Amino acid sequence: MKTLTKYHYDYPRPALTTDCVIFGFDGGELKLLLIEREKKPFKNRWALPGGFVFIEEATEDCAKRILLEKAGIKNVFIEQLYTFSDVKRDPRERIISVSYFALVNKHQYELIAGRDTIKAEWFELSKLPKLAFDHRKIVKTAIQRLRGKVSYQPIGFELLSEKFTLTQLQALYESILEIDIDKRNFRKKILGMGLLQPLEEKEKNVAHKAARYYSFDKKAYKELTQKGFHFEL
Amino acid sequence: MKTLTKYHYDYPRPALTTDCVIFGFDGGELKLLLIEREKKPFKNRWALPGGFVFIEEATEDCAKRILLEKAGIKNVFIEQLYTFSDVKRDPRERIISVSYFALVNKHQYELIAGRDTIKAEWFELSKLPKLAFDHRKIVKTAIQRLRGKVSYQPIGFELLSEKFTLTQLQALYESILEIDIDKRNFRKKILGMGLLQPLEEKEKNVAHKAARYYSFDKKAYKELTQKGFHFEL
DNA sequence: GCATCATAGTGTAATTATTACACTAAAAGC
DNA sequence: GCTTTTAGTGTAATAATTACACTATGATGC
Numbered sequence: 001m002k003t004l005t006k007y008h009y010d011y012p013r014p015a016l017t018t019d020c021v022i023f024g025f026d027g028g029e030l031k032l033l034l035i036e037r038e039k040k041p042f043k044n045r046w047a048l049p050g051g052f053v054f055i056e057e058a059t060e061d062c063a064k065r066i067l068l069e070k071a072g073i074k075n076v077f078i079e080q081l082y083t084f085s086d087v088k089r090d091p092r093e094r095i096i097s098v099s100y101f102a103l104v105n106k107h108q109y110e111l112i113a114g115r116d117t118i119k120a121e122w123f124e125l126s127k128l129p130k131l132a133f134d135h136r137k138i139v140k141t142a143i144q145r146l147r148g149k150v151s152y153q154p155i156g157f158e159l160l161s162e163k164f165t166l167t168q169l170q171a172l173y174e175s176i177l178e179i180d181i182d183k184r185n186f187r188k189k190i191l192g193m194g195l196l197q198p199l200e201e202k203e204k205n206v207a208h209k210a211a212r213y214y215s216f217d218k219k220a221y222k223e224l225t226q227k228g229f230h231f232e233l
Numbered sequence: 234m235k236t237l238t239k240y241h242y243d244y245p246r247p248a249l250t251t252d253c254v255i256f257g258f259d260g261g262e263l264k265l266l267l268i269e270r271e272k273k274p275f276k277n278r279w280a281l282p283g284g285f286v287f288i289e290e291a292t293e294d295c296a297k298r299i300l301l302e303k304a305g306i307k308n309v310f311i312e313q314l315y316t317f318s319d320v321k322r323d324p325r326e327r328i329i330s331v332s333y334f335a336l337v338n339k340h341q342y343e344l345i346a347g348r349d350t351i352k353a354e355w356f357e358l359s360k361l362p363k364l365a366f367d368h369r370k371i372v373k374t375a376i377q378r379l380r381g382k383v384s385y386q387p388i389g390f391e392l393l394s395e396k397f398t399l400t401q402l403q404a405l406y407e408s409i410l411e412i413d414i415d416k417r418n419f420r421k422k423i424l425g426m427g428l429l430q431p432l433e434e435k436e437k438n439v440a441h442k443a444a445r446y447y448s449f450d451k452k453a454y455k456e457l458t459q460k461g462f463h464f465e466l
Numbered sequence: 467g468c469a470t471c472a473t474a475g476t477g478t479a480a481t482t483a484t485t486a487c488a489c490t491a492a493a494a495g496c
Numbered sequence: 497g498c499t500t501t502t503a504g505t506g507t508a509a510t511a512a513t514t515a516c517a518c519t520a521t522g523a524t525g526c
Contacts, residue, residue, distance in 0.1 A: 181484075182472095182486070182487085183488085184486090184487085189484090205493095206492075206493070206494075207493070207494045207495065208492075208493060209492035209495060210492075
């Protein structure tokens with residue numbers, strides 16, 4: 001690769017990081033995975049997992065690397081959120097953050113987070129601690145994005161296991177959107193879309209009628225989308 | 234400001250630019266403002282107006298600066314679009330682009346674009362020339378964003394003059410969404426929202442019944458929004 | 467000044483989607 | 497086999513969306 005100055009740009013350059021807002025859900029309230037900072041600035045404060053972007057690394061790859069290195073998470077839904085570039089957002093120097101948000105099946109990663117040397121913890125959205133840098137602002141942006149998107153793109157499923165009951169799905173939507181949903185209307189609508197595959201399997205060892213499991217039918221979604229269908233809850 | 238290396242980050246850094254996708258509308262098809270590159274690479278190719286981000290400049294300020302310097306445009310709607318970071322998106326070296334999209338009242342800027350030394354021109358979306366770098370991809374992303382947003386946020390008005398007729402507004406939506414809209418239903422819905430202020434003024438010198446002008450009532454929109462109203466067309 | 471042309475502006479009925487609401491079914495624990 | 501708890505379902509009332517055709521008005525040309 002050629003040198004930079006050859007191409008009329010030898011100004012000082014901002015540093016680049018990515019920060020990841022990681023959402024998880026376990027049936028109750030929506031949660032966020034945070035890690036405790038080990039170094040200054042904001043030593044011992046909770047923060048979004050993040051890190052510097054390498055010179056030959058796309059920001060999305062960087063986000064995936066950080067997800068893996070700092071939270072032990074891989075192969076999950078990830079989407080670019082926003083690029084935060086306030087000049088004073090980092091007290092050290094000019095650092096721009098290209099932020100991402102991830103949706104993970106929390107159960108699958110419960111054991112991994114908090115392992116090793118990195119202190120990681122799930123926090124309910126309503127009980128977030130004080131955060132480092134401008135991470136509060138980043139989180140707020142991510143929540144808004146998630147709320148906005150969840151009604152017109154089937155991304156909620158990313159937060160559930162492969163198999164889920166309709167009650168779990170409804171609880172997820174209620175939790176994200178912070179609204180109450182009528183059970184019958186919810187089922188009518190979501191089943192009417194033809195995106196859920198009913199499975200033979202049912203809940204076990206529950207002290208009430210066992211609920212049927214469903215899975216999200218990606219193939220059907222793809223086909224319907226090509227025919228002009230658009231998801232809307 | 235302290236030096237960087239003090240803080241464990243002295244890797245080479247990608248360069249940072251912003252690129253601006255500028256939409257305009259003059260009653261027919263949606264248009265894009267492009268400028269011709271004067272230098273290599275892609276010399277004489279059409280490209281999005283863009284430029285390097287200064288070390289003490291937020292990316293949004295950079296975008297505004299570029300809008301003014303390269304297109305003579307200021308005080309318009311602007312929103313961050315996406316950050317493009319493919320390692321090979323620029324043949325010179327690693328350059329990351331934080332892209333923005335702007336909506337301008339084309340008539341207001343018709344005279345300014347194309348002035349001075351910079352060659353600028355409006356292109357219909359369906360007749361775009363070959364673009365430099367990955368700008369085609371950026372444009373595609375911008376169109377998708379505009380299409381997605383225009384139905385649930387009242388941003389379309391940014392493309393029209395302060396005063397506009399309902400026919401103009403309808404033509405705008407038809408143009409952006411590439412659909413036909415029923416005149417009566419469109420009017421019923423948009424007027425029913427209570428966001429349009431009918432003006433006394435009507436069209437002049439038209440060879441048919443003169444249409445009434447309306448303006449977008451920002452105050453009413455703000456108030457309604459606080460009461461939980463949400464724009465949807 | 468009257469006819470023509472072009473677009474502005476309006477009402478209603480049929481269809482579809484949304485909402486609100488209450489009971490029966492089944493599994494486990496005692 | 498009784499109790500507890502949640503799963504699962506139908507229907508009527510209301511609201512929103514769609515489809516569709518005619519009259520009103522201003523300018524122009526004769």
